[in-house]
Each structure stands twice: as structure tokens, then as C-alpha cells.
Amino acid sequence: MNSPTIINIIIAVALAVAGYFLLPVVAANLDPSLALALGLLLGGILVPVISSQFSGATAVEEQSDDENSKTLYVGNLPYRANEQAVQQHFELQGQVHSVRLMKDRRTGKRKGYGFVEMTNAGAEKAIQNLNDSEFQERTLKVRMAKDKVEE
Incomplete structure (x- = not known):
């Protein structure tokens, strides 16, 4: 299992336990086992939505950086x-x-050399303006x- 899956399981369990303790307090006539089941249900619905919001946005951002950058x-x-x-020199x-x-x-x-990762437009401009400068x-x-x- 990868770490995001483990985190999702932990969040689901935490929601279920919270439901077990909090729902009977809010609704005094609710059975604790029903509260646990509702917590698991809410966790099963909310965890994928929450995790896709965070990990999906990051994955799209990283992908667009790769597509729009040159080394x-x-x-x-x-x-x-x-x-x-x-x-600072290349950011110009x-x-x-x-x-x-x-x-x-x-x-x-x-060693006297290195690599600079920039946007496509910036990379083209840097080659044009900074080579032999x-x-x-x-x-x-x-x-x-x-x-x-690769060897």
C-alpha cells in the first residue's frame, strides 16, 4: 500500500470514531453502533473526495510544469x-x-557547470540572450x- 492509501484509511477510521462519540451526543436517541456505521459511511464518501482535491490538484500542477518547462x-x-x-541571473x-x-x-x-529548469519561453529567451554572455x-x-x- 502506498502512503496516500494509508492516510485515507486513517482518516476514514478517525471519522468513524468521531461519529461513534459525537453523533449520540448530538442526537441523544441514536444508537452508538448506528453512529459508527454513519461515520464509516461518511468517511467512505468524504475521504476520496478530499484526497482527490489535494492529490489531483498537485498531480495536474506537476504535469503542467513538466509540459511547460525545459532544462x-x-x-x-x-x-x-x-x-x-x-x-537571479536567469530570472531576468x-x-x-x-x-x-x-x-x-x-x-x-x-565543477563549473549546472542545469537550470525554466518555462519554455524563458528557456528560449535565456539561450538567445545568455549564451556567450x-x-x-x-x-x-x-x-x-x-x-x-541510461546505461
């Missing part, structure tokens, strides 16, 4: 440049989703990133 390779970066500085061209600067695994020092006294190389080849 750029940025080479010849200054070794002193950090993610924030690169993000369009919305930046993420910045990943590569580091040497052994030493932890920057100066950034912190270095001439950047900006182009579309190639897909990583």
Missing part, C-alpha cells in the same frame, strides 16, 4: 557562483523552476540539456 545546460560557470546567483529571462550546480563527489567543489567574469555556454542516457 538548460549552463557551462563555463564561475566556481564561486552559487544556485541563488545563477537563479523568465521564470526559473530550479537550479542544480554540479559538484565533485570527492572534494565537494563545484559574461557572468561573474566568465563567458557562459547556454543550450538545451540533452536527455540523460
Whole structure:
């Protein structure tokens, strides 16, 4: 079972227990077992609706980000440049989703290249305006990133 399913079960049980304790208080002549059954019924109806509202919206948002974004390779970066500085430089061209600067695994020092994920329009503009431009006294190389080849 995945974690959203477990969360849904926990919410359904919590609603059933709440129904068991609260419904007899609200309706004094209601049998507690009937209150438990009503709580389970409400949980069975409400949990899928609630979880689809949250997870469905996130899934659509992530999907639209993937469809409307491109990853750029940025080479010849200054070794002193950090993610924030690169993000600020690229945000002048369009919305930046993420910045990943590569580091040497052994030493932890920057390798001088990285990847910037941007909107499609921003990526095109960044390639056009930032390729062969100066950034912190270095001439950047900006182009579309190639897909990583699985070995």
C-alpha cells in the first residue's frame, strides 16, 4: 500500500470514531453502533473526495510544469557562483523552476557547470540572450540539456 492509501484509511477510521462519540451526543436517541456505521459511511464518501482535491490538484500542477518547462545546460560557470546567483541571473529571462550546480563527489567543489529548469519561453529567451554572455567574469555556454542516457 502506498502512503496516500494509508492516510485515507486513517482518516476514514478517525471519522468513524468521531461519529461513534459525537453523533449520540448530538442526537441523544441514536444508537452508538448506528453512529459508527454513519461515520464509516461518511468517511467512505468524504475521504476520496478530499484526497482527490489535494492529490489531483498537485498531480495536474506537476504535469503542467513538466509540459511547460525545459532544462538548460549552463557551462563555463564561475566556481564561486552559487544556485541563488545563477537563479537571479536567469530570472531576468523568465521564470526559473530550479537550479542544480554540479559538484565533485570527492572534494565537494563545484565543477563549473549546472542545469537550470525554466518555462519554455524563458528557456528560449535565456539561450538567445545568455549564451556567450559574461557572468561573474566568465563567458557562459547556454543550450538545451540533452536527455540523460541510461546505461
